[in-house]
Amino acid sequence: MGRRWYVVQTRARAEISAATRIAAIGFPTFLPFEQRMQRQGKWWVPVNAGPLFPRYIFAAFNRQKDDWGQILRDPLIPAYQILCDCRGQPCPVPYPVIRAIRRMNRPQVREKHGAKFSEGQEVRIKEGPFSSFCGLVEGSSSERVRVLLSLFGRETPVEMSESDLEAVSA
Numbered sequence: 001m002g003r004r005w006y007v008v009q010t011r012a013r014a015e016i017s018a019a020t021r022i023a024a025i026g027f028p029t030f031l032p033f034e035q036r037m038q039r040q041g042k043w044w045v046p047v048n049a050g051p052l053f054p055r056y057i058f059a060a061f062n063r064q065k066d067d068w069g070q071i072l073r074d075p076l077i078p079a080y081q082i083l084c085d086c087r088g089q090p091c092p093v094p095y096p097v098i099r100a101i102r103r104m105n106r107p108q109v110r111e112k113h114g115a116k117f118s119e120g121q122e123v124r125i126k127e128g129p130f131s132s133f134c135g136l137v138e139g140s141s142s143e144r145v146r147v148l149l150s151l152f153g154r155e156t157p158v159e160m161s162e163s164d165l166e167a168v169s170a
Contacts, residue, residue, distance in 0.1 A: 003060040004092035004151050005030070008071065011079040022059050030058040030098070032105040052105065058098065063090055069159045117145055122168040130158065134168060 010018040032052040035043045039085075043050045049142040051057075061068040068090070071082065115121055117137045125133050125147070135147040138157055145162055149157045 003028070003062050003066070005058045005069075005095070005098045006088050006090045006092055007083040008059050008087065010055055010057060015055065015057050017081050019057045021074060022057070023073055027068070028060040029067070030060075030102070032058075032101050035105075052101070056069065058093065063092075091165065093113070100134055116140075116162045119166065122160065123147060123165045124168050125160070125164060126166050128166050 008022070009016065015031055019031045019125050023029045033048040034052045035046045036049040036066070038044075038047045044160040059068075059071060059072075064121055068082070085091050088132070117140060119137055119139060121137045122134060123137055123145075125131050125135070130149060133149055138146040138148050140146065140162070144159050145165060146157050146159050150156075
C-alpha cells in the first residue's frame with residue numbers, strides 16, 4: 001500500500017505555513033487555491049483568492065510505514081488535527097476526489113490561437129468608436145491586432161482585439 005492523501009486541519013490563516021512545514025518533514029502536501037478573475041488594466045487575469053478549503057490542507061503518507069505522528073508532534077507546527085474515523089485512525093481521501101480537485105485547481109492559461117488575420121489583409125471593425133471603418137492589418141500579437149485606418153487624411157495605426165474585427169471578403 002502506497003501513500004494516500006489525508007485531510008489535515010490547521011489554525012485559521014496558517015494553511016501555507018502548515019503545508020511548508022509538513023513538506024519540510026518529508027510528506028507531500030497539496031493546498032488548493034480558489035481562483036478569481038481580477039481586472040488588471042484592460043485584461044482580466046486569474047489570481048489566487050485564498051485557500052479553496054480554509055483551515056484545511058492535504059498531506060500524503062503511508063499510514064502503516066510512515067511516522068505520520070511527526071505532523072502532530074512538531075512544535076513549530078500549530079495544533080493540527082488529522083481527520084480520523086471513530087476508531088482514531090486517519091481517513092484517506094479517495095484518489096478520484098484529489099484528482100478532481102487538482103484538475104479543477106490548475107492555473108488558468110490563455111490558449112494561444114493561430115493568428116486570425118494575416119498582414120496586409122483588409123478588415124472591418126465591428127464594435128467600438130471606429131465601427132464600420134475598414135483598414136489593413138499591419139501586425140498582430142497574442143490577442144491584439146494592429147490595424148492601419150485612414151483617419152484625417154493619413155494612415156493611423158490602431159490596436160484592438162481580434163474579436164472586434166471581421167475579414168472583408170474580396
